Amino acid sequence: MATKLPSQRSLAGTFGVNRSTIISAIDELMADGLLDTKSGSGTFVSNNTWNVLAARKQPDWSNYVRNGLHEPNLQTIQDINLHEADTSMIRLGTGELSPSLLPVTKIEQTLQSTAFDAFSLGYSEPKGDKRLRQSISDHLKEKGVTVSPSSLMIVSGGLQALQLIAVGLLPKGSLILHESPSYLNSVHPFQSAGMHLAGLSKQGRDNIRRQIKRINGKQKASLFYTVPTFNNPTNATWTKEERLDLLSICKNEQIPIIEDDVYRDLWFEHEPPPPLKSFDTDGLVLHIGSMSKTLSPGLRIGWIAGPMPVIERLSDIKMQMDYGSSALSQQLVATWLSNGHYSHHLEWLRRELMARRDFTLALLKQYFEGISKWQTPQGGFYIWVEICKPIVNPTLFKLAIKNHLLINPGYIYEPNNHTHIRLSYSYASEEQLDYGIRTLSKIIRRLI
Amino acid sequence: MATKLPSQRSLAGTFGVNRSTIISAIDELMADGLLDTKSGSGTFVSNNTWNVLAARKQPDWSNYVRNGLHEPNLQTIQDINLHEADTSMIRLGTGELSPSLLPVTKIEQTLQSTAFDAFSLGYSEPKGDKRLRQSISDHLKEKGVTVSPSSLMIVSGGLQALQLIAVGLLPKGSLILHESPSYLNSVHPFQSAGMHLAGLSKQGRDNIRRQIKRINGKQKASLFYTVPTFNNPTNATWTKEERLDLLSICKNEQIPIIEDDVYRDLWFEHEPPPPLKSFDTDGLVLHIGSMSKTLSPGLRIGWIAGPMPVIERLSDIKMQMDYGSSALSQQLVATWLSNGHYSHHLEWLRRELMARRDFTLALLKQYFEGISKWQTPQGGFYIWVEICKPIVNPTLFKLAIKNHLLINPGYIYEPNNHTHIRLSYSYASEEQLDYGIRTLSKIIRRLI
Numbered sequence: 001m002a003t004k005l006p007s008q009r010s011l012a013g014t015f016g017v018n019r020s021t022i023i024s025a026i027d028e029l030m031a032d033g034l035l036d037t038k039s040g041s042g043t044f045v046s047n048n049t050w051n052v053l054a055a056r057k058q059p060d061w062s063n064y065v066r067n068g069l070h071e072p073n074l075q076t077i078q079d080i081n082l083h084e085a086d087t088s089m090i091r092l093g094t095g096e097l098s099p100s101l102l103p104v105t106k107i108e109q110t111l112q113s114t115a116f117d118a119f120s121l122g123y124s125e126p127k128g129d130k131r132l133r134q135s136i137s138d139h140l141k142e143k144g145v146t147v148s149p150s151s152l153m154i155v156s157g158g159l160q161a162l163q164l165i166a167v168g169l170l171p172k173g174s175l176i177l178h179e180s181p182s183y184l185n186s187v188h189p190f191q192s193a194g195m196h197l198a199g200l201s202k203q204g205r206d207n208i209r210r211q212i213k214r215i216n217g218k219q220k221a222s223l224f225y226t227v228p229t230f231n232n233p234t235n236a237t238w239t240k241e242e243r244l245d246l247l248s249i250c251k252n253e254q255i256p257i258i259e260d261d262v263y264r265d266l267w268f269e270h271e272p273p274p275p276l277k278s279f280d281t282d283g284l285v286l287h288i289g290s291m292s293k294t295l296s297p298g299l300r301i302g303w304i305a306g307p308m309p310v311i312e313r314l315s316d317i318k319m320q321m322d323y324g325s326s327a328l329s330q331q332l333v334a335t336w337l338s339n340g341h342y343s344h345h346l347e348w349l350r351r352e353l354m355a356r357r358d359f360t361l362a363l364l365k366q367y368f369e370g371i372s373k374w375q376t377p378q379g380g381f382y383i384w385v386e387i388c389k390p391i392v393n394p395t396l397f398k399l400a401i402k403n404h405l406l407i408n409p410g411y412i413y414e415p416n417n418h419t420h421i422r423l424s425y426s427y428a429s430e431e432q433l434d435y436g437i438r439t440l441s442k443i444i445r446r447l448i
Numbered sequence: 449m450a451t452k453l454p455s456q457r458s459l460a461g462t463f464g465v466n467r468s469t470i471i472s473a474i475d476e477l478m479a480d481g482l483l484d485t486k487s488g489s490g491t492f493v494s495n496n497t498w499n500v501l502a503a504r505k506q507p508d509w510s511n512y513v514r515n516g517l518h519e520p521n522l523q524t525i526q527d528i529n530l531h532e533a534d535t536s537m538i539r540l541g542t543g544e545l546s547p548s549l550l551p552v553t554k555i556e557q558t559l560q561s562t563a564f565d566a567f568s569l570g571y572s573e574p575k576g577d578k579r580l581r582q583s584i585s586d587h588l589k590e591k592g593v594t595v596s597p598s599s600l601m602i603v604s605g606g607l608q609a610l611q612l613i614a615v616g617l618l619p620k621g622s623l624i625l626h627e628s629p630s631y632l633n634s635v636h637p638f639q640s641a642g643m644h645l646a647g648l649s650k651q652g653r654d655n656i657r658r659q660i661k662r663i664n665g666k667q668k669a670s671l672f673y674t675v676p677t678f679n680n681p682t683n684a685t686w687t688k689e690e691r692l693d694l695l696s697i698c699k700n701e702q703i704p705i706i707e708d709d710v711y712r713d714l715w716f717e718h719e720p721p722p723p724l725k726s727f728d729t730d731g732l733v734l735h736i737g738s739m740s741k742t743l744s745p746g747l748r749i750g751w752i753a754g755p756m757p758v759i760e761r762l763s764d765i766k767m768q769m770d771y772g773s774s775a776l777s778q779q780l781v782a783t784w785l786s787n788g789h790y791s792h793h794l795e796w797l798r799r800e801l802m803a804r805r806d807f808t809l810a811l812l813k814q815y816f817e818g819i820s821k822w823q824t825p826q827g828g829f830y831i832w833v834e835i836c837k838p839i840v841n842p843t844l845f846k847l848a849i850k851n852h853l854l855i856n857p858g859y860i861y862e863p864n865n866h867t868h869i870r871l872s873y874s875y876a877s878e879e880q881l882d883y884g885i886r887t888l889s890k891i892i893r894r895l896i
Contacts, residue, residue: 027596064617065761085573099566111559118547121746148475156770169512298569298775313513322604326774327746
């Protein structure tokens with residue numbers, strides 16, 4: 001005879017867990033065929049439990065999980081992604097706007113008055129919605145970048161742009177140059193496609209020029225990747241001269257540039273120098289933009305601007321990857337760009353972010369002076385804090401988590417870096433920043 | 449002195465093209481630095497035009513485009529994707545709901561009353577929005593599939609599910625079994641990742657069993673891919689016995705199954721046999737579902753249900769590919785699944801599709817009898833029409849395009865198939881179906 005399970009409420013009591021946990025567990029066991037429900041009369045241990053267990057011959061999924069082509073995220077990144085869902089965590093490193101900085105009500109209002117064309121709710125054309133591409137073209141013109149809608153494609157955020165470039169334009173084993181520390185060490189679109197990375201250190205223009213020449217002399221580099229404005233993670237911004245210089249080196253060496261410009265709109269007092277793309281008369285630059293850092297990451301809307309044959313190749317691959325980006329998100333962004341909501345929102349957002357920067361700098365002065373150095377950010381999200389001793393390692397990361405603090409340690413951006421932490425003033429609340437930075441300084445002082 | 453260009457209107461007249469074409473051309477030339485605008489005084493040929501042209505040293509992008517890892521779409525598929533944007537085309541093969549079948553007004557109404565939680569507009573957690581996963585879990589339960597929200601992940605449509613499985617679970621050179629003809633020949637997620645495909649022909653259960661055993665004896669197969677319900681392109685549906693038999697073979701041979709079940713909800717008179725996943729007590733099946741074929745492709749929402757370690761690996765890769773799916777789309781689908789809108793919409797949609805099927809079958813009877821054979825679809829979108837002579841080749845495809853007809857020829861689903869056409873009754877209007885099928889029959893009769 002089948003054994004009946006106690007009620008969910010009583011099981012929850014017995015094990016001292018939430019009822020939702022019990023429900024999940026029962027669901028899993030039902031999925032495995034070990035429990036059974038008879039409607040109205042409760043949950044039973046399946047009559048065939050032992051048969052199920054005896055006959056079980058699950059495929060060796062762990063083998064599949066281990067052997068897939070794509071590299072897993074770094075363990076630290078996986079931990080960050082997981083713990084971000086835990087609301088008891090104070091997120092001191094998150095590269096994301098705080099929920100309080102997202103214009104939720106205005107987004108709702110726009111959706112209330114948006115009439116969706118039935119055609120726009122079908123499969124998208126390869127490059128993405130035309131109205132959106134036109135409005136991005138207009139938006140870029142304000143930054144000095146002239147690019148027609150046909151040389152633009154919509155992507156589901158900046159990371160997908162890198163993914164498409166990695167699998168769309170490069171043979172295996174290609175060499176990608178980038179600045180070190182680099183965002184590219186924390187994500188793996190190029191590495192997973194079998195490309196090699198060479199990190200350059202940016203210390204004056206001669207230096208970069210010499211490094212590029214030296215490396216390119218040994219193995220022809222295929223691309224130069226850079227975040228020239230409010231860099232992730234360092235928050236450094238290239239001057240106009242450095243930009244022109246990079247363009248001229250890369251032109252001479254025939255190395256196309258990927259300009260990852262997703263933080264540009266977040267300047268505080270002075271607009272940063274124009275994008276590399278605005279000086280690009282040779283079709284050398286693929287320019288990446290996004291709404292994730294300024295409007296909402298949940299929309300998943302970004303773009304690539306570049307020479308038309310490249311855009312056409314990349315959109316063909318996008319059609320094979322996911323058949324285009326969300327129509328709802330595309331329509332919303334097109335509306336925000338064209339009706340002025342976006343620029344209004346930016347004006348407000350810059351003021352808010354600057355206030356958060358100042359608040360955070362004051363906390364650093366109070367709790368981190370004597371043990372570290374940092375620069376004053378002119379825009380963007382990040383403070384690249386240098387600790388006086390090399391104690392930024394997985395131990396510190398885990399100690400922080402134990403204290404409910406999530407930090408982005410330097411070693412995810414530069415493997416041997418054990419002196420830096422990427423702090424972000426964009427996400428946590430003032431109370432959280434205060435408590436978090438104070439607590440972090442205590443942990444660090446103990447380790448020093 | 450710089451030469452001034454005539455007005456856009458007069459250029460449009462001179463070249464006999466739309467003004468929008470002139471604007472695009474001017475944009476391109478400005479992007480290349482060949483034209484310049486002085487505000488208020490018109491467009492000029494840049495003073496530095498010759499410098500620009502002389503100095504031009506564009507990187508060899510065509511080389512990049514040719515050498516990328518990812519396979520391009522088949523030329524025929526690229527042509528289809530491109531021509532679909534042309535509203536003068538009659539789309540006889542499109543695997544998509546007609547705009548008139550999309551519940552646009554109801555979607556707008558839902559968006560008008562949706563309150564977006566600010567947290568949901570941030571970066572998503574790796575597996576996707578919790579409320580959506582719960583509602584999909586409930587939805588699957590109605591089909592006999594018991595899977596907890598933690599064994600489910602959200603993807604941006606069924607194709608992305610295949611992409612993630614291809615790069616996430618298989619070493620290069622893995623062997624994928626599938627039925628021939630197959631959707632997998634028309635898209636390349638596995639081939640581009642370096643996997644091999646072996647097509648089986650489904651003619652009775654012994655046959656499939658024998659084929660699997662024979663192939664697996666030579667090289668261990670890694671996966672069996674199938675669309676068991678309203679197959680793309682054949683519209684065939686596996687019986688319950690065939691499903692159980694496949695499960696038992698694959699269990700014995702230790703070959704996990706991908707069940708691509710995106711057409712299931714579109715049955716007409718009788719519900720199809722339960723999903724393979726509903727019989728799967730061994731964690732053998734990865735089950736793929738989607739809203740693209742039933743609600744709207746523009747939402748880009750689908751899901752994978754499977755063993756938890758597999759789902760966790762795949763969601764880690766999704767985070768690296770595009771950081772999750774659109775929050776707007778996820779919220780909308782969660783609402784539609786949980787408030788009953790989705791099932792109501794399905795009831796209406798099935799009636800509409802069935803009427804379209806009957807209308808199309810009547811046209812086939814009128815125009816295609818004598819030159820071809822077909823089955824009566826019991827659901828889904830497609831009629832797999834077999835022509836009596838092998839004339840379904842690129843010539844026919846191009847002839848059809850000349851006559852403003854877009855068809856999906858059999859050879860995109862089975863390379864040597866020159867006898868079949870995948871007709872779809874889901875997209876074109878009655879007038880278009882009438883004119884299109886009549887015209888297509890004339891073209892084919894001429895070729896026979």
